[in-house]
Amino acid sequence: MKPWKTLQRETVLHFNRYLAVERHTVQLPDGQVIENWPWVIVPPFVDVLLIMEDGRALCLRQYKYGVGQVSLSTMGGMIDPGETPEQAARREMLEETGCEAAQLVPLGKYAVDANRGAGEAHLFLALGARQVQPPNSGDLEEQEIVFLSLEELRDSLLRGEFRMTSWSATVGLALAYLQAHR
Numbered sequence: 001m002k003p004w005k006t007l008q009r010e011t012v013l014h015f016n017r018y019l020a021v022e023r024h025t026v027q028l029p030d031g032q033v034i035e036n037w038p039w040v041i042v043p044p045f046v047d048v049l050l051i052m053e054d055g056r057a058l059c060l061r062q063y064k065y066g067v068g069q070v071s072l073s074t075m076g077g078m079i080d081p082g083e084t085p086e087q088a089a090r091r092e093m094l095e096e097t098g099c100e101a102a103q104l105v106p107l108g109k110y111a112v113d114a115n116r117g118a119g120e121a122h123l124f125l126a127l128g129a130r131q132v133q134p135p136n137s138g139d140l141e142e143q144e145i146v147f148l149s150l151e152e153l154r155d156s157l158l159r160g161e162f163r164m165t166s167w168s169a170t171v172g173l174a175l176a177y178l179q180a181h182r
Helices: 085-097 150-158 165-180
Strands: 005-016 019-027 033-041 045-052 057-064 069-073 075-078 099-113 117-131 143-148
Touching: 045 085, 045 099, 045 165, 057 085, 057 150, 069 165, 075 085, 085 099, 085 117, 099 165, 117 165, 143 150, 150 165
Parallel strands: 033 117, 045 117
Antiparallel strands: 005 019, 019 033, 045 057, 045 075, 057 069, 057 143, 099 117
């Protein structure tokens, strides 16, 4: 399979460092040209599922504006300029939960929207986590820390209680990793 070619790109919205929208003109491998292909630019981000030293998963319960309801979530946030995904994952864990982890397992890097950009997600599993300070996320959302057994975590995933794709992917991949490495 051959890649598409970007012939032209034009910024149509530069809202802030969190969002820009471009209009692309692309050429398909068969020569067909498509104008006005939408492209969304958001910073790359990390999602992390923490497994505490006692084997329980640490999740957050919070209202998310984009979802319009309360959801379970993993930890996460944007990767700051000059920061590696692993550094961002460790920073976000410490800010949001006050935890550090003995081991950080990369679960992969994924496109948010395979056809329109919208950033990339770097997913991690944190093993042997322990609280070393109080959380201080500075986030706008009110959040509650929730501890779940691995069975409760799986059941919550299957009931759709993680209402964002990257959170569900992080939990599912983490559970698969844990099962494969028993």
